[in-house]
């Protein structure tokens with residue numbers, strides 16, 4: 001959706017007026033209160049906006065300075081920013097967030113965020129429906145790390161002292177969070193496609209004492225999806241808790257036309273025990289919005305605690321009763337709810353179409369790179385992340401070349417990312433490269449997270465070719 005900032009502000013002003021009018025019964029200034037019913041005063045302006053004009057201009061000055069400071073950033077919103085997994089929030093999310101934070105609800109308890117807690121429960125139920133979970137327990141978190149922490153905390157409570165396994169390509173948060181929770185952690189080899197090697201997993205399971213396996217559904221490095229159907233078969237045989245870190249890839253379950261194996265893994269997500277999915281990655285939300293979902297609502301009992309000062313306003317569920325974090329931005333829930341109203345989480349819907357465009361962009365970029373001898377490629381992307389390198393004969397030359405391409409692309413306003421890849425993984429793809437001089441190789445990485453990346457692909461490709469020429473890559 002292309003709205004100018006001015007158009008967005010006009011819509012926001014209108015909605016703010018509507019919000020303010022809900023508080024008009026409050027006195028606008030001290031001494032105006034007259035009676036309990038009827039006309040009690042002027043407006044609720046003080047309560048809602050908490051501000052007033054800026055007679056000295058000091059506020060404007062500070063904001064001006066903020067704007068200047070913020071210019072020191074990569075242009076994350078622009079399609080020529082094609083580096084890390086940074087996706088601009090949808091205008092509806094930005095506006096709803098702004099609207100909500102004028103009253104700044106706190107979704108810890110209904111006392112602090114009645115409407116926004118209800119919206120969170122609805123929005124989370126819609127997320128759970130993506131995985132066909134009508135029964136579930138879940139809530140939003142400040143991000144994927146805390147969401148995974150909760151999933152592993154629950155897993156550790158149910159399988160005390162037992163080992164957590166995740167692939168060597170899983171996000172580093174799993175080993176660190178296991179450390180925080182004092183759970184033993186081991187990593188399982190990944191195959192040359194960046195997916196968990198299920199033979200290695202089975203060999204480890206045979207040795208026993210495994211409580212939880214974490215399957216990555218969309219790894220951070222490659223967007224690889226661990227083979228869930230095979231892992232589920234192993235669960236039947238060996239018995240363990242299965243957690244899916246779908247922080248990045250979960251939403252792709254709504255997309256048609258994925259590779260067969262990727263589609264099978266995403267389709268199997270309904271059979272796992274817990275899922276993390278991050279609305280602030282592919283769900284068009286501002287940062288501060290992750291989510292954890294549990295298939296069995298009875299795990300809620302593990303969260304039980306008493307609070308003498310919080311949960312008094314309602315017998316309904318306060319979200320703080322089922323979450324490890326206490327204060328959380330109610331505005332994040334409101335923004336997610338609003339986004340899912342405008343763009344329902346449906347297969348074949350506009351939201352899914354946007355994700356499909358990202359995959360199409362990644363496939364096109366991979367094909368162009370694979371068809372050009374100046375570049376070395378790996379497997380075709382499962383989701384929307386592409387990894388490649390400039391051609392050279394040795395590992396160290398490739399790494400140096402990748403750094404030069406990265407810098408030369410940035411000079412042309414195309415911003416990419418770098419990734420350090422184990423030589424062992426690359427050997428299967430680059431048979432002619434001499435890996436004797438390094439154990440890891442620096443490669444280029446691009447997360448084509450914005451639907452507009454597809455429209456800009458020819459421009460992106462033109463810059464990559466120009467960079468290859470400028471750096472003398474042959």
Ligand SMILES: Cc1ncc(COP(=O)(O)O)c(C=O)c1O
Pocket residue numbers: 142143144145146148171173216218219220245246247248278290
């Ligand atoms: C697969 C995966 N899991 C977890 C995380 C951590 O999420 P967050 O950065 O929201 O804490 C990330 C972040 O990139 C991720 O890609």
